[in-house]
Amino acid sequence: MTLAFPARVLEANARVYRRTYRGSLVSTFVNPVLYLLAMGVGLGKLVDAGTGSSTLTLPYLTFLAPGLLAATAMTTAAGDSSFPVMAGIKWRKTFDAVLATPLGVRDLVGGHLGWIAIRLTFVTFVYSMVMTIFGATTIVEGLAAVPPAVLTGMAFAALVTAYTAKIKDEQWLSNMFRFGITPLFLFSGTFFPITQLPGWLQPVAYATPLWHGVSLCRGLALRTGFIVDPWVSVGYLAALTVLGAILSTRQLTKRLVK
Amino acid sequence: MAESLVSARNLSKKFGDLVAVDDIDFDVHRGEVFGFLGPNGAGKSSTMRMIGAVSPISGGTLSVLGMDPATQGPLIRARLGVVPQDNNLDEELTVYENLLIYGRYYGLSRKVINERIDELLRFAQLDERRKSRVEPLSGGMKRRLTIARGLINTPEMLILDEPTTGLDPQARHLLWDRLYRLKQEGVTLIITTHYMDEAEQLCDRLVIMDKGKIVAAGSPRALIEQHSSKEVLELRFPVGTQEEHAGPLQAMATRTEILPDRVLLYTDDADRVADEVHRRGIVPESTVSRRATLEDVFLHLTGRTLVD
Numbered sequence: 302m303t304l305a306f307p308a309r310v311l312e313a314n315a316r317v318y319r320r321t322y323r324g325s326l327v328s329t330f331v332n333p334v335l336y337l338l339a340m341g342v343g344l345g346k347l348v349d350a351g352t353g354s355s356t357l358t359l360p361y362l363t364f365l366a367p368g369l370l371a372a373t374a375m376t377t378a379a380g381d382s383s384f385p386v387m388a389g390i391k392w393r394k395t396f397d398a399v400l401a402t403p404l405g406v407r408d409l410v411g412g413h414l415g416w417i418a419i420r421l422t423f424v425t426f427v428y429s430m431v432m433t434i435f436g437a438t439t440i441v442e443g444l445a446a447v448p449p450a451v452l453t454g455m456a457f458a459a460l461v462t463a464y465t466a467k468i469k470d471e472q473w474l475s476n477m478f479r480f481g482i483t484p485l486f487l488f489s490g491t492f493f494p495i496t497q498l499p500g501w502l503q504p505v506a507y508a509t510p511l512w513h514g515v516s517l518c519r520g521l522a523l524r525t526g527f528i529v530d531p532w533v534s535v536g537y538l539a540a541l542t543v544l545g546a547i548l549s550t551r552q553l554t555k556r557l558v559k
Numbered sequence: 560m561a562e563s564l565v566s567a568r569n570l571s572k573k574f575g576d577l578v579a580v581d582d583i584d585f586d587v588h589r590g591e592v593f594g595f596l597g598p599n600g601a602g603k604s605s606t607m608r609m610i611g612a613v614s615p616i617s618g619g620t621l622s623v624l625g626m627d628p629a630t631q632g633p634l635i636r637a638r639l640g641v642v643p644q645d646n647n648l649d650e651e652l653t654v655y656e657n658l659l660i661y662g663r664y665y666g667l668s669r670k671v672i673n674e675r676i677d678e679l680l681r682f683a684q685l686d687e688r689r690k691s692r693v694e695p696l697s698g699g700m701k702r703r704l705t706i707a708r709g710l711i712n713t714p715e716m717l718i719l720d721e722p723t724t725g726l727d728p729q730a731r732h733l734l735w736d737r738l739y740r741l742k743q744e745g746v747t748l749i750i751t752t753h754y755m756d757e758a759e760q761l762c763d764r765l766v767i768m769d770k771g772k773i774v775a776a777g778s779p780r781a782l783i784e785q786h787s788s789k790e791v792l793e794l795r796f797p798v799g800t801q802e803e804h805a806g807p808l809q810a811m812a813t814r815t816e817i818l819p820d821r822v823l824l825y826t827d828d829a830d831r832v833a834d835e836v837h838r839r840g841i842v843p844e845s846t847v848s849r850r851a852t853l854e855d856v857f858l859h860l861t862g863r864t865l866v867d
Contacts, residue, residue, distance in 0.1 A: 312663055395648075
């Protein structure tokens with residue numbers, strides 16, 4: 302069977318993953334357990350017992366779990382689109398090897414993002430199962446939160462790929478995690494509603510893709526309704542994904558086809 | 560007249576203000592080994608990348624396998640094999656997996672690829688390493704694997720950028736032997752190198768590039784005849800005394816080259832000149848008479864200044 306061009310890249314990524322999956326598989330299963338135990342159960346006891354929890358009308362674990370689901374999709378996508386992409390461009394130059402074949406930059410980007418979509422589906426599915434086991438959601442609601450989590454991850458995968466293709470020095474990757482991914486992880490409504498943020502900071506939080514992802518996941522998992530129209534969030538994340546894919550293709554072409 | 564697989568006219572490549580390839584013409588014929596020789600930065604790799612249909616040309620015309628790289632890149636690349644300067648193998652994967660993935664990039668079926676891999680591993684003398692990860696392999700093995708990878712699609716033409724740079728002599732000879740076999744099987748080879756012995760061993764025809772231009776073209780033999788005397792006498796003097804002998808020596812040969820460590824006298828009869836040197840009472844530390852090589856041509860044409 303002759304595979305479509307991007308599917309050939311996807312297949313190669315899957316094969317590389319099969320060699321290196323053990324470490325990431327452990328984190329796929331263990332991370333949600335650790336986070337939900339520490340934050341949801343441990344910290345959650347304090348939060349739920351506290352007197353001033355006027356903004357939360359539900360157990361902290363339940364509040365936290367869908368937010369963490371979206372945030373996990375983000376960190377997984379950012380991880381897979383940063384250092385491995387830099388390796389392909391600069392360290393191992395495996396992208397050059399791909400481009401010497403009939404495949405082009407679009408196929409490379411398509412295959413890369415396609416593979417990440419599969420990875421994200423798996424990771425968030427496992428996460429939703431762990432959420433269910435912890436009793437944070439029912440199984441149906443947990444599963445309902447998987448597609449928006451994948452979409453959130455895809456927006457980050459595409460944007461981070463474009464960013465990685467743009468930067469020359471890998472130090473900017475660490476800076477991206479330090480000044481981009483980590484603050485988003487902490488302040489996009491994952492751990493607390495962004496109404497808790499100072500007023501001037503709230504619009505910033507609303508503009509971040511992760512907040513929209515968290516909002517979608519939480520809305521679907523908890524059936525609590527949405528702060529903004531969910532289709533606006535879906536449209537925003539989809540638009541960022543498309544934008545990121547276009548920028549990735551453009552930047553990689555500039556970098557590799559010169 | 561043999562069929563041209565690659566034909567370039569007034570070909571050039573610019574990176575901003577930098578002119579990497581400056582208005583060159585050449586033809587590569589089916590079945591030959593064609594070499595690009597030149598110091599670092601001469602434009603060899605840029606030329607190779609244009610032939611490989613990965614780098615767009617900046618000026619002139621280029622036809623590869625009868626097609627235009629600008630519009631038919633994927634079709635050209637489907638029929639080419641490429642061995643880049645960096646091996647760019649997937650080091651986490653096994654030898655077998657590297658070849659399998661690459662075959663899949665070309666859209667080959669698993670069955671075809673597996674048959675091909677058996678052949679190629681034998682050809683590259685890597686059968687026993689089939690299941691080894693790539694990372695711990697020796698430089699020579701990685702190089703042979705990269706060549707095997709470049710052959711996975713049974714290409715008509717194989718492009719090799721500095722195939723033996725960094726390899727030890729045994730590994731180089733083994734590689735030359737494999738390349739020679741490919742040629743015998745009818746594969747057209749294009750190589751870049753800055754090793755003169757490699758060019759003399761392998762190339763039917765070659766061009767010498769310098770600063771983006773072709774400064775000479777022809778077979779190794781013809782180039783030596785055209786640009787050098789038959790023989791060379793190499794004299795080595797104690798440090799610091801070389802200059803004082805340069806004057807009288809210059810009169811004895813058709814041309815002299817004064818290197819940092821030696822004086823080279825170009826002549827058609829090196830032994831006669833050696834006698835002459837002795838008769839004049841000039842006593843070098845050592846004397847070597849030898850036939851002229853491509854290296855003499857190369858140094859003569861591209862100058863002796865070091866290119867970093």
